[in-house]
Amino acid sequence: MVDFSKVRAIDFHTHAEEACGCHDDDGYDELQATMAEYFGAPWSHPPTIDQTAAHYRDMNIAAVIFPVDAERETGYRRYDNYEVADAAAKHSDILIPFASIDPAKGRLGAREARDLVEHHGIRGFKFHPTMQGFYPNDRAAYPLYEAIAESGRPALFHTGQTGVGSGMRGGNGMRLKYSNPMYTDDLAVDFPDMPIILAHPSFPWQEEALSVANHKPNVYIDLSGWSPKYFPPILVRYANSLLKDKMLFGSDWPMIAPEKWLAAFDRAEFKDEVRPLILKENAMRLLGVSA
Template sequence: MNIDDLIAIDFHTHAEEPCCGPRDDGYDEFQAGMARYFRNPAGAEGMLPSVQQTAEYFRERKIGAVIFPVDAERETGFRRYSNEEVAQIAAENDDILIPFASIDPHKGKAGAREARRLVKEFGIKGFKFHPTMQGFFPNDREAAYTVYEAIAEEGGIMLFHTGQTGVGSGMKGGMGMRLKYSNPVHIDDVAVDFPDTPIVLAHPSFPWTEEGLMVAQHKPNVYIDMSGWSPKYFPEIFVKYANSILKKKMLFGSDWPAITPDRWLKDFETIGIKDEVKPLILKENARRILKI
């Protein structure tokens, strides 16, 4: 990857194309609910992009993309997209895609072995966790730390969903998703216990925005990706911190394909981010964390 050719790095994109043949029962309903939440007609029509299509879209725009699946088989019953397949396609498009993986932390020692292998054999740079979708508190040592320890020892990055989620929104019982797991204050403990591991809080953490800002300000190894919301809806305090004391901690992220970078970047221009801060958020902070 020639980083100088890129105008930005999107720190939050999803590999959505399902593996293993036909989609699982309920998967289309789940995606339709997500599409309604994000007002994304492609999801409602079952037209989610493949990883290769994602690479082509981002290449046209000269935007690098951190891409990952989400392993939530235990809680949702939906088969995960193979980490290895995502990594292989990313390797074929390494001018634009940066591979992350996802492992349900409840997999314990098996998950830890997988994490080590993915880093060593497939060049995985980091791991995405979704506490609500995977059903765990991030600071639950028994549930999660075995996998965290492997990631930390291999020099990986940990990326955590925080705040409200479109997953299950408006569905009966919220599709069983419990929002309490994604309060970013739980990740404060993880930052204490793994102080040398870069940790990224995904999204503005609504309704716990200030808790997320607190953790990122207090812990040197914690960052925030600004994905999942159009910037025009960012809380005032979130923009204020991005423009000032957290300007080296904020990362551009879209949440592709739910939100496109075209939409995100257009709205980003309207929220008053200082000219000298924009390059940090759009590329330089990510470049530093990813070591590229």
Template sequence: MLVPFVSLDPHRGKRAVSEARRLIDRGARGFKFHPNLQGFYPNDRMAYGLYEAIAETGLPALFHTGHSGMGSGMRGGGGIRVKYSNPMFVDDVAVDFPDMPIVLAHPSFPWQEEAISVAMHKPQVYIDLSGWSPKLFPPVLIQYANTVLRDKVLFGSDYPVITPDRWLADFEQVPIKDEVRPRILKDNAARLLGLAA
């Protein structure tokens, strides 16, 4: 099954809003933002027109959070600024758009506890596990995935960086409760994307 998410640059202003509406009409099921690469704080008001267009539909907005592998080890980090990906900037978006589902993509290193706090505090905020091998997940993430966030944590591999087979093999080694595994691997995403009741 393919569920199309699209990425638009919020710096494009009204053109991005028009493009979002066009893409929604053509079957887009979510929107992805990469603040590090796009060079903006998620709570920058210049992006709010775009968020309004997304929120009107009830579709999710996904924000890359935490350290990005892109630019790692390159001179000056390849010009990519990690500061834009602190999940606390997405907290403002969650307050201002309480009916727009939000996904915090990746374990938000070094701000994992901030991401957990935002997801616990805001009912429409989820955390996806893509971009990191599960064997590198911090214990606090595993603890909350097994308990209060068991319905708000989502599978993701970040293919081709991590293949789904490798991610799933590593996930088998992580102490996630048996009853929580199917929620993370399928059920939570199916509910978020409107594919299940």
């Protein structure tokens, strides 16, 4: 269990990758290499969960870590949630495991979600509408949301433009339209007790994201995927005021290293009293943990 009194921050957005570069058969390695070039990430293959844990332990930062299940839409086989849970359990002093289930799996996915929470220590769920090819308010996803809501665990949704497929022919089939954060507004109404996290500055729908988070008590924003030096002024303004209790530090590791994000955050125009909220306190409250 993470000792939250000792870690200096909680990174709410890191990605789990398999231990070997074994996706040549489905094109996943090419996708990752293109993303690494897009973000300027300095590695040939993404770090494993063990390597991620070691890095975050050195940084004294706890990390929410998850895979992305987009098998149906992309053809890339998923990193099995049970394998991720087992790997993260070896590093429970620093890693907080989330799972990812394609909503198209319906009741089968709902059963998996319940089992992962009850028996495998999963603390939340990650969705990537653009990669998974669905609108977040699609009723077909509701059986899965119902299972997540029952557990009290948060659901984290990619929003806005993505580096996934950026620059590839046809964007590698990724459709940006699915990740407009306004579609999560329906979920906040229909599942008012399920914490919902909008991942990233939601370009080009930043104001939509701020509107939903401002209007709905159960909606938060993680600040991953962008260096803080590029944050839109309106996002910083809301983080310093109306939404100061709803903003979460996130890096988007391994595409953006936490130390790189934090260095830019130190230079950004956030109020001193807001910084600890973003870096750790808001995440602790959302996860239901104490120091």
